[in-house]
Amino acid sequence: MPVVTETDHHRVVSVSLGERSYDIVVGNGVLASVGTAIPDWVNRRFNRTAAGSALIVTDSNVVRHATVVEERLQHAGWRTACFEMPPGEQSKRLEIISSAWDRLVEMQADRQTVVIAVGGGVVGDAAGFIAATFARGIPFVQIPTTLLADVDSSVGGKVGINHPQAKNLIGAFHQPLGVLIDTRALDTLPDREYRSGLAEVVKYGVILDAPFFEFLERNVTELNCRDPHAVAYAISRSCELKARVVEEDEYELTGLRAILNYGHTYAHAFEALTGYGELLHGEAVAIGMAYASRLSELCGRTDAALTKRQTALLGALKLPTNVPNPTAILGKDVIHRMQLDKKTLGGQLRFVLPTRLGHVELVKNVPTELVWQTLHQGGIE
Structure with a gap:
């Protein structure tokens, strides 16, 4: 189980993975400690106290945060690029990755050069x-610099890039x-980006x-207003829940870690199908959770009350629960994309479906006609 420690200024979730163990530090203003935190982590892993080198990967939207990281590390004697x-x-493609490899070669990176992701989920994955x-x-x-990355992609070690036919199809742990x-x-953070992250926060409540x-549900107003205490707790609790799953199924071998993909197949x-970027990831997850819960109803695994409760909370957080312009999408194309999903096994679709609040299961051999029915309910033909 993850160990959580708390001070007046931050919470630390310790992920226990043997020699790959690490800390998740959550707090207001903790970026100021980057010049000591990263050297401490390097020393813990490599038993090295000498200043090192780092490649900071970022994008133009958050370069101001990357500048803080670079300045703090340089002040600590580190060599940076x-x-x-x-x-x-669209940046999660091989051409961009190849340019970053070139940058590492140019800076004569070694096996202990640290790559530092400063940005949202795209930056972190890449x-x-x-x-x-x-x-x-x-x-x-x-x-991470977005709520979505805070609670999702920054924790657990899943990294990757997109293939033209499917998201995150090429990657590693x-x-x-x-x-x-x-x-x-x-x-x-823009309001739409912030709300996108709230979808993943809701997901943790549903699945675990x-x-x-x-x-x-009790703190919708506080979350909508970005109350710092409510948001900090939501982040740290989400990280703690994800860390618990990662500790038990780091490489997604037992099927447990697959529950983190609730709503993601849709x-x-x-x-x-809407074009990467048209729907933010969290928006798509919110829609996917609503569809997956309705699929669970059709499978006889849960009742309509659970679906209604989820869609009510998502709606209160101003998140979508249906695809915009559903008639522009063909159901056969949705099914084809689902067959490329990483949870597909032997050509059979598998879905993470809720049975009750706080519990989901990975279900195989879901009849395709039931999936079609959920699409039709959402206006997709």
Whole structure:
């Protein structure tokens, strides 16, 4: 189980993975400690106290945060370089990754050069993939700057890039040295991006923690207003819940970790078919959870009350629960995209479906006609 420690200024979730263990530090203003935190993590892993080198991967939207990281590390004596990606999901492609590899070669990176992701989920996924593949794997650190990345992609070591036919189809498991989550970075996050992250927060309540879901229901006003205490608790609890799953199924071998993909089979299909970027990831997940819950109803695994409760909370947080312009999508294309999903086994679709609040199961051999029925209910023909 993850160990959670708390001070007046931050919470630390310790992820226990043997030699790959690391801390997730959550707090207001913790970015200021980056010049000591990263060297401490490097020393813990490599028993090295000398100043090192780092490639900071970021995008133009958050370069101001990357500048803080670079300045703090340089002040600590580190040699740094910066690689700025174009913002957006379209940057998770091989051409961009190859340019980052070139940058590492130029800076004469070694096996202990640290790749530091400063940005949202796209930056984190790409930077982690860069680190996992260069020199057969070099260390990296996650410094997420969006709520979605705080609670999802920054934790657990899944890194990857997109294939033209499917999202995150090319990737690896590569755990970070540590995760530094400064909640102050959310102050300037656009409202739509912030709400996208709330979808993943809701997901944790549905799949693992009914009392946490109830906390979210009670604190809709505070979350909508970005109350710092409510947001900080939502982030740290989400990280703790994800860490619990990662500790038990790091490489997604037992099927347990697959529960983190609740709503994602639909979501990834909708993201691809609407054009990456048209739907934010969290928006697609919110829609996907609503569809998956209705599928669970049709399978006789849950009742309509659970679906209604989820859609009510998502709606209160101003998240969508249906695809915009559903008639522009063909059901056969959705099914085809689902067949490319990483949970598909032997050509059979598998879905993460809820049975009650706080509990979901990975279900195989779901009849395709029931999936079609959920699409028709949403206006997709």
